[in-house]
Amino acid sequence: MGDAPRAALRLGRMHGGLLAALLALAACAGGPVPPPGWSGPFDTATVLARATEAAGGAAAQRPGTLHSKSRLVLYPPSGAPIDATLEIYAEEPGRFRREVVTATGRSVIQVEADGKQIELEDGRPTGIDHSRDWPRSRRYRHLLEELAAPGPQPARLVADPGADPNTTIVVERELVPDERWQAWFDAKTLLLARVRCLSREAGRDTVDEDFLSNHERMGERVVPRRQVTWQGGRRVKETLLLELEVGVALDPELFKIVPDAPKNPGAPARN
Numbered sequence: 077m078g079d080a081p082r083a084a085l086r087l088g089r090m091h092g093g094l095l096a097a098l099l100a101l102a103a104c105a106g107g108p109v110p111p112p113g114w115s116g117p118f119d120t121a122t123v124l125a126r127a128t129e130a131a132g133g134a135a136a137q138r139p140g141t142l143h144s145k146s147r148l149v150l151y152p153p154s155g156a157p158i159d160a161t162l163e164i165y166a167e168e169p170g171r172f173r174r175e176v177v178t179a180t181g182r183s184v185i186q187v188e189a190d191g192k193q194i195e196l197e198d199g200r201p202t203g204i205d206h207s208r209d210w211p212r213s214r215r216y217r218h219l220l221e222e223l224a225a226p227g228p229q230p231a232r233l234v235a236d237p238g239a240d241p242n243t244t245i246v247v248e249r250e251l252v253p254d255e256r257w258q259a260w261f262d263a264k265t266l267l268l269a270r271v272r273c274l275s276r277e278a279g280r281d282t283v284d285e286d287f288l289s290n291h292e293r294m295g296e297r298v299v300p301r302r303q304v305t306w307q308g309g310r311r312v313k314e315t316l317l318l319e320l321e322v323g324v325a326l327d328p329e330l331f332k333i334v335p336d337a338p339k340n341p342g343a344p345a346r347n
Contacts, residue, residue, distance in 0.1 A: 144317060145317075212255075268300065272285040273285070300317070
């Protein structure tokens with residue numbers, strides 16, 4: 077081997093050693109490093125833009141109307157799991173309905189429309205205070221948009237100790253005081269694999285999170301078919317998406333806020 081090749085090899089080793097040292101230093105300092113195979117800028121804006129495109133594009137994230145049906149398994153603190161179906165009806169910008177009907181016929185319906193909300197259990201209002209849950213549900217439905225929106229505390233890339241930086245990219249933002257949201261993206265596909273809400277209330281820290289998998293293109297959107305939800309370290313439900321319709325005509329009766337609303341006013345209206 078001649079002197080020039082040896083010198084080039086030594087230089088390459090020096091540069092490689094320097095790069096490894098810099099990456100290790102960045103990791104120790106808490107700064108995330110690009111996963112293997114990443115090209116282009118590794119910053120929050122680029123990650124969120126690529127994640128939005130991977131999910132079908134910005135327009136697909138906020139469809140005018142939507143209807144979905146899922147199989148649901150609930151895990152109560154005690155007792156056997158509960159089988160149920162979950163149907164969701166949404167009409168932008170602010171109408172949302174969730175119906176849960178168990179295999180034994182029990183039902184819980186939540187409706188949010190025109191700035192009002194109601195929850196019915198077996199057709200009767202529950203009166204439960206969901207003032208914290210309703211806004212959180214809206215943030216979750218539009219998470220990519222919420223993370224990318226301008227503001228005084230923008231989203232940032234973080235090196236979460238529970239995430240493998242070779243396979244996962246984590247974006248975090250405090251969307252409201254004492255409520256930090258994390259989106260965990262698969263480093264190769266940029267699809268959402270995990271969503272975490274880390275909150276603090278009454279001096280106690282709580283972690284609510286969803287594990288998302290089995291992504292599939294349905295129309296213009298790429299959505300997870302399977303979702304496993306944990307709250308405070310306890311598994312509370314599993315959801316398997318069965319059907320998804322976008323742009324479907326919905327019956328206005330679905331979003332009426334009245335105490336004596338029928339338990340199930342019916343499926344989407346068809347053109």
